[in-house]
Amino acid sequence: MVDAAPPSQHSLPDLYREHRSWLEAWLRRRIGNAWDAADLSQDTFLRLLASAQPLAELREPRAYLLTVGKRLLSNFHTRRNLEKAYLEALAHLPEQSLPSPEQRWILLETLQALDELLDGLKPAVRRAFLWSQLEGLGYCEIAERLGVSERTVKRYMAQAYEHCLLAQL
Template sequence: MTDAAPATQQNLHTLYRDHHSWLQNWLRRQLGNTWDAADLSQDAFIKVLTSSQNVADIREPRAYLLTVGKRLLNTFYARRSLEQAYLDALQQLPQALAPSPEQRWALLETLQALDELLDGLPLAVRRAFLWSQLEGLGYRDIAARLQVSERTVKRYMAQAYEHCLLLELT
């Protein structure tokens, strides 16, 4: 263990001690839910711990934690929205075709991973990629749905593939 490790641990401990309650209370007000707020506040400090940001260099800890907390809230709401859309789609299936609870869980996890993978891409690019990969639509059909040219769809697909490949390399 290096000499810097105990100092980093102490700085993180101080940050946690001084600001954890504040962050958790802010998240609770945003969510209206103590349990989710507790989970997200812990996630925020894990993000701080695993980030490249040196804890000692954080000059405005509450502003920094607020930014981390807002990002986690966005992810939380996106996941909740994705789960609700999935559950709504399941309601439309006949009972005989409905997946088991284990299959539902696996599908939700896969959908979340896919959503995270495509995060950061423009909506039209995401839609083109998903329609191509999940529905098997051709570029002409995608172009018609998006009301763009096939050439634009090709650019969208190239952008999506590049995005996925770059994430795979990191």
């Protein structure tokens, strides 16, 4: 794939003008929604603007934009799946227990932040941490649920705490 401008001539306005519609069309084919594709396209260019990658060094801007766009698309799908699961859980609550729209938004944003924070943990480590923190289960109960030893649960919890601490740096 050959890009129109040599690497030394890239500027954000030029990249945007030359590649936005292409990226947006690619995203639209994967999402099936022009509005969300446009938002993700804009977010991709915002990431490019905020990145440490010097624009002049981009040899293949489309490949770079596609990589960033794929990551944002993955985050988009994760967020939608989380939102869907949250709304399904709310549907099982009695009407008098339902949170207000504002509380729902805050809870959903918190869930998404927690999901991002725990991203990268092995599923068993993630489950152990969530059961401990959200359900208040002890290590023995978690070990039973996971079918592992209590010592393994302690190791999982240490991994999860370390992951959270490093994510805050």
